[in-house]
Amino acid sequence: MTDPNLYETITAIAKRRGYYWPSYEIYGGLSGYVTYGDLGTKLKRNIERTWRNHFTRQQNILEIEAPIISPEIVFEASGHISNFKEYSSECTKCGHSFRADHLIEDKTGLENVEAMGGDAIKRLLAEHKIKCPRCSSPLKEPTLILTMFKTQIGATGGLTGYARPEAAQSMFINFKRGYQHAREKLPFALAQVGKVMRNEISPRRGLTRTREFTIMELELFFDPQQPECPWLNEVEDEEIRLITEEMLANDERTPLELTIREAVEKGLILQEWSAYYMGVSKRFITHLGVPHDRQRFRAHLPDERAHYSAQTYDHEVQLSHGWLEVAGHAYRTDYDLKSHQKGADTDMTVLREDGTRFTPHVVEPSFGLGRQFYTALEHAYERKDNRNIFHLPRDLAPYQLSIFPLVTKDGLKEKSQEVHAALEKVGFTTFYDDRGSVGRRYARSDEAGTPLAVTIDYATLDDETVTIRDRDSWTQVRTPLVDLATNLRSYFSYTAQFEDLGQAIEP
RNA sequence: GCGACCGUAGUCCAGCGGUUAGGAUUUUGGCCUUCCAAGCCAACGACCCGGGUUCAAAUCCCGGCGGUCGCACCA
Numbered sequence: 001m002t003d004p005n006l007y008e009t010i011t012a013i014a015k016r017r018g019y020y021w022p023s024y025e026i027y028g029g030l031s032g033y034v035t036y037g038d039l040g041t042k043l044k045r046n047i048e049r050t051w052r053n054h055f056t057r058q059q060n061i062l063e064i065e066a067p068i069i070s071p072e073i074v075f076e077a078s079g080h081i082s083n084f085k086e087y088s089s090e091c092t093k094c095g096h097s098f099r100a101d102h103l104i105e106d107k108t109g110l111e112n113v114e115a116m117g118g119d120a121i122k123r124l125l126a127e128h129k130i131k132c133p134r135c136s137s138p139l140k141e142p143t144l145i146l147t148m149f150k151t152q153i154g155a156t157g158g159l160t161g162y163a164r165p166e167a168a169q170s171m172f173i174n175f176k177r178g179y180q181h182a183r184e185k186l187p188f189a190l191a192q193v194g195k196v197m198r199n200e201i202s203p204r205r206g207l208t209r210t211r212e213f214t215i216m217e218l219e220l221f222f223d224p225q226q227p228e229c230p231w232l233n234e235v236e237d238e239e240i241r242l243i244t245e246e247m248l249a250n251d252e253r254t255p256l257e258l259t260i261r262e263a264v265e266k267g268l269i270l271q272e273w274s275a276y277y278m279g280v281s282k283r284f285i286t287h288l289g290v291p292h293d294r295q296r297f298r299a300h301l302p303d304e305r306a307h308y309s310a311q312t313y314d315h316e317v318q319l320s321h322g323w324l325e326v327a328g329h330a331y332r333t334d335y336d337l338k339s340h341q342k343g344a345d346t347d348m349t350v351l352r353e354d355g356t357r358f359t360p361h362v363v364e365p366s367f368g369l370g371r372q373f374y375t376a377l378e379h380a381y382e383r384k385d386n387r388n389i390f391h392l393p394r395d396l397a398p399y400q401l402s403i404f405p406l407v408t409k410d411g412l413k414e415k416s417q418e419v420h421a422a423l424e425k426v427g428f429t430t431f432y433d434d435r436g437s438v439g440r441r442y443a444r445s446d447e448a449g450t451p452l453a454v455t456i457d458y459a460t461l462d463d464e465t466v467t468i469r470d471r472d473s474w475t476q477v478r479t480p481l482v483d484l485a486t487n488l489r490s491y492f493s494y495t496a497q498f499e500d501l502g503q504a505i506e507p
Numbered sequence: 508g509c510g511a512c513c514g515u516a517g518u519c520c521a522g523c524g525g526u527u528a529g530g531a532u533u534u535u536g537g538c539c540u541u542c543c544a545a546g547c548c549a550a551c552g553a554c555c556c557g558g559g560u561u562c563a564a565a566u567c568c569c570g571g572c573g574g575u576c577g578c579a580c581c582a
Contacts, residue, residue, distance in 0.1 A: 008575085016518045016533080022573075028555060029573045083582070099580090145508090145580085165582065201508065201580055209581075306582040328582085366582095387544070406541060435534095439543035446543095458541060467542075474543070505542095 006320035032203030032211030042398035066170030077343020163197035207370035214369035229272035235279025236261035390449035477502030
């Protein structure tokens, strides 16, 4: 974990073995884009499934899949058009960049300068003769930075569209349908796993900041007069490490250690629903292989928060290069539904039993999948005896099983292929390999993170038993072929441990 | 976007004005092989792109693209 070159190591293995690599390589590459290979797509899919298992398995958590491209009006209503662009001004001498609207606000005391528009910002910057705050040199004319991808909808280009920078807006747009499908009952949630695009100024660090990535988001709608989360008790004892807004303001960086329940009772998390999903988030990230002391929740200060958020906690994990945000937990209030109610001139309110109408409030957990992916790889990595091993959780590993003949003669190869076909047929994800020596194959299997290797040897031909070899301990057990599928199923459903899979073999 | 450093087989490195561009590993074919990258033989495979300087450029200069780090940004 302290290895400063761990990122480079993981990147090299990822390229060599097919987890992921930079996109458009043969055309010189393009920063901010990665392509997942065979091992990568399988690991990614398993992480998505794990997320769904943690977040979407209750009643009234409804999944949707909406378009990536939206007409401009959607992001005008949501506030993204004005909030996803900004004017940046660079110093002519020291080269530092500053947000032009903030410079004007600091100098003049004006508020919300951003909303005045580009011409006003340029004019005010010149009128007040604003200089570089660092070296007092003149500033260049501010340039517009728009971090949403813009496109034309329709072959003749009649309508301006944008690629979504978050999936959330499609949940708000479809709130009314979701509400009907949830039998007009609150609380309910819409969830979505899909691609989003952000035209980052400066993508960095492979998977951790890309211009296109899979997001896993959930919008939980609730009545602010009935903010209790009925599921809170399921995670209330979950221990978290928390850095609050107040602590940040006082430059206090040592996290509080407390349970979800305690954080709610002390008022450190505004909504029970946020607390619930932070508890689930803790479990999910732990499931990916990140220990407690490598996780924390860090509050956003008001100027760091998104335009829609009343409180945000980032879920961060510690990697070899420092802390990385893997999830955001935002209390979005009724901001979004109200925005679209106005923008689309469509009623987004809900009727209480007492006959009053209200706009539901929203709590949102949001996960950037690439970051979970990299986190899982880095935390699973071990260098041992000159080998690379990924100790991925057994339900995350790209392949479940490797199948090897001990040697490729005397019918062992044919027998192995039979076993391989049989295991594939009953649903295991397997990899057959008869190249080189068996030791070499074990090493390759470890590097792919495959938890178990089934080896067919001479004894198999006599008594219909095989060996199963454990990636983590490098020990083996021997199991009759008739029991193999059943035992493996128990193992992969976590109802059996490796030692339960057969009779131990003395090394 | 700015600054520093960097870009050589699939991967990781060496070479830093004239080399048949070298090594490790991987891969492929063969021999061998009864459990952890064994050994032997053979083969495939590279100087990011474009200009310039020079008799001569992987090597020096400029630009582009990409990467790492720092600043800024990060919904």
